[in-house]
Amino acid sequence: MIPVTHFMIISAILFCIGLYAAISKRNAIMVLIGIEFMINAAILNFVAFGAYDKEVNGGQIVALFAIVLAAAGVAVALAIILNVYKYYKTIDPDKIHNLRD
Amino acid sequence: MSVLSILVFLPLLAGLVVIMLPTAQQGRYKYIALGATLLQLLLSAFVYINFKTGADFSGVHQRRQFQFVEQTSWINLDLGTLGRLQIDYFMGVDGLSMPFLFLTSLVMFVAVLASWEIKTNLKGYFALFLLLDMAIIGVFVALDFFLFYLFYELMLFPLYFLIGMWGGVRREYAAIKFFLYTLCGSVFMLLIIIGLYFSVTDPLSGSHTFNMIHMMDPANYVGGSIFSPSAGQQLFGISARLLAFIVLFIAFAIKVPIVPLHTWLPDAHVEAPTPVSIILAGILLKIGGYGILRICYSIFPEAAIDSSWCIGLIGVVSIIYGALNALAQTDLKRLIAYSSVSHMGFVLLGFASLTAEGISGANMQMISHGFLSAMLFFLAGVIYNRVHDREIANFRGLSLLMPKFTAFCMVAFFASLGLPGFSAFMGESFSLIGAFTSESVNGLIPRWMAIGGSLGILLSAAYFLWTFQRMFFGELRLMGGEDWRIQLTDVNTREKIALIPLALMATLLGLFPALVFEKMNSSVLELIRLVNP
Amino acid sequence: MPLISFVWVSTLAKRGSGISILSILCSLILSAIVFTRVWNGQPQHFQVHWFSVGSYHLTAGILLNNLSAGMILLVSGVAFIVHLYSIQYMRSDPYLRRYWRYLSLFCFSMMALVVVDNLLVLYMFWELVGFTSYLLIGFWYKRDYAVQAAKKAFIFNRIGDLGFLAGIMILLNQFGTLNITELFGDGGAISNAMIEDGVWISGTHQMPAVWLTLAGGAFFFGAIAKSAQFPLHAWLPDAMAGPTSVSSLIHAATMVAAGIFLIARIYPIFDQNILMLMVITGSITSFMAATIALVQNDLKQILAFSTISQLGFMMLAMGIGAYDAALFHLTTHAFFKCLLFLCAGAVIHQLEYFKQAAKIEFDCQDIRNMGGLKNYMPITFTAMLFASMALAGLPFTSGYLSKDSILLYSFDWASSQTGLMSLVPYLAVLTSLATTFYIARLIFKVFFGSFRQKQRIPVLEPPSIMKVSLMLLVLFCVFPMFSWNPFSVENSWILKGFSADVQVLSQSRLLHILVPLLVTFVSFALIYLASIVYSKRDGDGSVTQVARDSFIYELFYHQWFINKLYNVIFVIPLMYLSRVSSILDNKIVDGLVNGAGRSVLFLGALSTFVDRYIIDGIVNLLGSISKSIGNVTRHFQSGRVQHYMITMILLLLTFFIFKYFS
Structure with a gap:
């Protein structure tokens, strides 16, 4: 059986990649993908720890729920990105600093 | 509403009318003020004529012996454990205050006539003027200490603006000096008033009261309270009552003024516009004297006796010092101002003697000085109005140019220097006679004070005659040359209307002093009985 | 009694000469009626309540006895004559109406002065006559010296x-x-009050006895000033700046006599000390003034000093108890001195006309410029001669009667005195002789010799009205008006009227004959001497030339330097004192106030400083701290989503790290 540590390492690596992508990418799509990475890293952790809950399978259920939510979130995010693009003609998050005021 | 209230609030009403009228009609303001003061004059003449004399109407510390009394409860607050705050709207006149009512109304009337020269901001001027009028009358008729204080302070405010806005070159300086001086006195007065309030109770309701007449009766003091005569409380090592007397005395003495506290007077008189000078010299100084009699002497009699030697000394010093200073002045208005200091010294000397002649003489002197100094300032104003100069040395031989003016000046000068036949003589000589008899009657002040005071009469002759000689006699010589000769026209009808009543009063009171003496005699005797039983 | 009415008539007379003279005539007639009723009869007394002060009830009223009735007749009589005289004398003056007004006011107050019964009212009129005298001295107010003199008076x-x-x-x-x-x-x-153990007791009141002396001294002091006695005489010579008619009425006949009158009126109050003081003052004054008069050159000044000297005589007489003689001399003096002045006025008046007509410039009052006028003005000369004889006390004149009575009284009095005081009568005699000499000098210089101006036209006699008034007065200068026997003072009816005990004089018969004889004899000798010295054209002969260089001449000429003394002792220190007190007032008293003001201002400035830099500073510091914090944190809000994310994660991490380690 694969020890739970490995899952955690994988998910940590995934999270870090996602974090890096979300922070550093100059493209909103890539940032979105980074966020997806981080969500999936978290989901992976849920699934891995779900092995210790055989009766109600809380981990798997939360994972499924999270995947659904993430999909919905991505859909919304993509829609926002599309609108942002329509408005600013760019999707570089650095150039969109109207949030400042 | 009865006479006194009408007398007090009539000017206020006129002042309101002045404020209401649009500025376009500012030419009418002076006639409104003139009408109000004329009405006031008639009313006070009515009071004078209907004033009853005799031992049953002596007043001073007997409520039922006052005349034209009005008393209604004004502020009556229940303060819970602190008791009741009871302030009455309480007015009345007796022999001590009644002559001043007439004096005030006449001087005010003259002051309005002198106001013709005011050219700027008429609305403000007349509104303040009438407010001042109200406050002064109020001071003379109020018998509740709180009401008195209210009017007393209300007086300051219009005066400050009248001097500060319509005055001469250094008007701000003079106004502030005047204001601070008087305020300094009256602030401490407020403390004493509060102290008295907590010491005195109304014998009927049992609550604390501001009623002056209750304050004069030792039976009304709460046992052990700060100003109770029997408790003998001490403050800073001296008797609290003596301290209170001194503080109140200083507050009023600043107004009188006495010598070390007089320096506001020359400045204020010189810088103030003529009508305000007239009011200052004619009435305001008398409020000091009146306050000393009505409040200091009546409420703290034993302190008055203790300090009469000092008061007499202050009087003598004021007489001589003021006269010497007058001799050295080169400005006509300053000269008159210092002569006021000298003449008011007689008042203090008369008070200090605590004899019937002394106090009657002092009151006479105040009234006479009211008429005469108003006249003198009016005359100084006539010249100043024409050429805007008051330096004595710049005029010479005026009698050739302005014979009628010279005649009026002659009356005013000679009356002021105490020529018999004019009121000042009666005032001065009876103050001195009182001071002289004091040693054998009550032993309060030594005889040399009277002799010293009489030197003032000599000095006053010296400075008035010298001025008269320098300004009016000799060949015509004016500093301003031909321009002045044209501008210096003789007195006109309006000025005559103002001057003749004053000259007439001064002569009338000199020939028939009974007009004043008889009216106040019983009150003066009652006061002396109260102070020195 | 028509007395009130006449007092009022004189007050009403304020317009024009006609009314004025009419009213004074009325007064004269009325006072004559009063006089005949009251003289040697019952004193009359009316009074009304005036006013009361305290327990004193003052009344005003009229008291007529021999003294006041005599005085009022005298005053109205002299005043009437002077009024007559003034019609001509003042005719050309531009301020004639004012003159009559003042003169009427004076007559009113003077007459009221002599009849009132109350000291306070007396005092009022006493000052009022001083005041009218001020007005009249300063009548020509364009002249500086007249105004100065008025002020001084x-x-x-x-x-x-x-x-x-x-x-x-x-x-x-x-x-x-x-x-x-x-x-x-x-x-x-x-008279009911008494002195016991140094305490002056009357009824309920008592005072130390010294106050009795002081009271007498105080009244005496008042009289000194009014009657121009040493040392307060200096105003009278200056008062000659007024019109001559005024000088004659006020400063010779009536007002200056008011001092003597006052002393007579309140005679009982004076105790021995004050009487002695009166003697001393009187003799000093009379002697001093006579010596000054010896050397003066101004016609009116000589007469003024002569007046002072004669008043000194009266004062002396009062002091030695010769109450009646003093009043007698007062009466006679009033007439002859008035006459002297009126004559002098006539001379000056006519010389003024002459000066204008002849168009030459000289001082009309300087006797050195006159001379030989007896040929031009015989009537004036006669009048003046009579008056001068009366003044010198030559026999057959009124002055002889009154002056000799004073001399006799003083010899009588001196016989009871010892030491220096016994010299008083001799001083009086000396003064009397000096009087003779200076008046002789005056007469000779003015009327004898030859006229000292180049003349083309004659000097004229004064107009008729003036002559009439002069002649009227001459009548009063001769003996029969006062006593039928020209050598017997005792028979004078005025003396009898004023006093009851005339017999005192008769006791010393020998002296009574000797003294007047001697005095008269020496007087004639002196007149002769004066005629030798002064009647010639070169009047300033060798005798006077020698005298002129001496110190005594200087002393007399400068009037004993009393004016300068006053200036040095009183006026200059007074002015100095007033300036000092003014500086004191401006610098110290006002300085203190201003200093107080300035220190308050300084306190205000200080508190402003504290307020601005310390209290406000603290507040501002807080503000700037929070501002800089804000500045720092502002950078976090870059508007970039990714920055927010970093911040969030860093904060989360920090939180976890803190959570982990705590």
């Missing part, structure tokens, strides 16, 4: 008035009344 009189007032205070204090009858009448308050 008023102030000198005022000094005396202070004494009077002090006296009133003492009496009112002691007796509670100022009524002359109650105070000084028979059985009045003064």
Whole structure:
């Protein structure tokens, strides 16, 4: 059986990649993908720890729920990105600093 | 509403009318003020004529012996454990205050006539003027200490603006000096008033009261309270009552003024516009004297006796010092101002003697000085109005140019220097006679004070005659040359209307002093009985 | 009694000469009626309630006895003549109406002065005559010296008035009344008061006895100033700046006599000390003034000093108790001195006309410029001669009677004195001789010799009205008006009227014959001497030339330097004092106030400083701290989503790290 540590390492690596992508990418799509990475890293952790809950399978259920939510979130995010693009003609998050005021 | 209230609030009403009228009609303001003061004059003449004399109407510390009394409860607050705050709207006149009512109304009337020269901001001027009028009358008729204080302070405010806005070159300086001086006195007065309030109770309701007449009766003091005569409380090592007397005395003495506290007077008189000078010299100084009699002497009699030697000394010093200073002045208005200091010294000397002649003489002197100094300032104003100069040395031989003016000046000068036949003589000589008899009657002040005071009469002759000689006699010589000769026209009808009543009063009171003496005699005797039983 | 009416008539007379003269004539007639009723009869007394102060009830009223009836007749008589004279004398003056007004006012107050019964009212009129005298001296107010003289006269009189007032205070204090009858009448308050163990007791009141002396001294002081006695005489010579008619009425006949009158009116109050003081003052004054008159050159000044000298005589007589003789001399003096002045006025007046007509410039009052006028003005000369003889006290004149009575009284009095005081009569005799000499000098210089101006036209006699008034007065200068026997003072009816005990004089018969004889003899000798020295054209002969260089001449000429002395002792220090007190007031008293103001301002500035830099500083510091914090944190809000994310994660991490380690 694969020890739970490995899952955690994988998910940590995934999270870090996602974090890096979300922070550093100059493209909103890539940032979105980074966020997806981080969500999936978290989901992976849920699934891995779900092995210790055989009766109600809380981990798997939360994972499924999270995947659904993430999909919905991505859909919304993509829609926002599309609108942002329509408005600013760019999707570089650095150039969109109207949030400042 | 009865006479006194009408007398007090009539000017206020006129002042309101002045404020209401649009500025376009500012030419009418002076006639409104003139009408109000004329009405006031008639009313006070009515009071004078209907004033009853005799031992049953002596007043001073007997409520039922006052005349034209009005008393209604004004502020009556229940303060819970602190008791009741009871302030009455309480007015009345007796022999001590009644002559001043007439004096005030006449001087005010003259002051309005002198106001013709005011050219700027008429609305403000007349509104303040009438407010001042109200406050002064109020001071003379109020018998509740709180009401008195209210009017007393209300007086300051219009005066400050009248001097500060319509005055001469250094008007701000003079106004502030005047204001601070008087305020300094009256602030401490407020403390004493509060102290008295907590010491005195109304014998009927049992609550604390501001009623002056209750304050004069030792039976009304709460046992052990700060100003109770029997408790003998001490403050800073001296008797609290003596301290209170001194503080109140200083507050009023600043107004009188006495010598070390007089320096506001020359400045204020010189810088103030003529009508305000007239009011200052004619009435305001008398409020000091009146306050000393009505409040200091009546409420703290034993302190008055203790300090009469000092008061007499202050009087003598004021007489001589003021006269010497007058001799050295080169400005006509300053000269008159210092002569006021000298003449008011007689008042203090008369008070200090605590004899019937002394106090009657002092009151006479105040009234006479009211008429005469108003006249003198009016005359100084006539010249100043024409050429805007008051330096004595710049005029010479005026009698050739302005014979009628010279005649009026002659009356005013000679009356002021105490020529018999004019009121000042009666005032001065009876103050001195009182001071002289004091040693054998009550032993309060030594005889040399009277002799010293009489030197003032000599000095006053010296400075008035010298001025008269320098300004009016000799060949015509004016500093301003031909321009002045044209501008210096003789007195006109309006000025005559103002001057003749004053000259007439001064002569009338000199020939028939009974007009004043008889009216106040019983009150003066009652006061002396109260102070020195 | 028509007395009130005449007093009022004189007040009403304020317009024009006609009314004025008419009213004074009325007064004269009325006072003559009064005089005949009252003289040697029952004193009359009316009074009304005036006012009351405290327990004093003052009354005003009229008291007529021999003294006041005599005085009022005298005053109205002299005043009437002077009024007549003034018609001509003042005719060309541009301010004629003012003149009549003042003159009427004076007559009114003077007449009121002599009849009133209350010391306070007396004091009022006493000052009022001083005041009218001020007005009349300064009548020509364009002349500076006239105005100066008027001021001086008023102030000198005022000094005396202070004494009077002090006296009133003492009496009112002691007796509670100022009524002359109650105070000084028979059985009045003064005579009932007594001195016991140095305490002056009257009824309920008592005072140290020294106050009695002081009261007398105070009244005496008042009289000194009014009657121009040493040392307060200096105003009278200057008062000659007024019109001559005024000088004659006020400063010779009436007002200056008011001092003597006052002393007579309140005679009982004076005790021995004051009487002695009167003697000393009187003799010094009379002697000093006579010596000054010897060397003056101004016609009116000589007469003024002569007046002072004669008043000194009266004062002396009062002092030695010759009450009646003093009043007698007062009466005779009033007439002859008035006449002298009127004559002098006539001379000056005519010389003025002459000066204008001849168009030459000279001082019309300087006797050195006159001479030989007897040929031009015989009537004036005659009048003047009579008056001068009366002044010199030559026989057959009124002056002989009155002056000799004073001399006799003084010899009588001196016989009871020892030491220096016994010299008083000799001094008086000397003064009397000096009087003879200076008046002789005056007459000779003015009327004898030859006229000292180049003349083309003659100097004229004065107009008729003036002559009439001069002649009227001449009548009063000769003996029959006062005593039928030209050598017997005792028979004078005025002396009898004023006093009851004339027989005192008759006791010393020998002296009575000897003294007048001697005095008359020496007088004639002196007149002869004067005629030798002065009647010639070169009047300033060798005798006077020698005298002129001496110190004594200087002393006399400069009037004993009394004016300068006053200037040095009183005026300059007073001015200095007033300047000092003014500086004191401006610098110290006002300085203190201003200093107080400035220190308050300084306190205000200080508190402003504290407020601005310390308290405000603290507040501002807080503000700037929070501002800089804000500045720092502002950078976090870059608007970039990714920055927010970093911040969030860093914060989360920090939180976890802190959570982990704590």
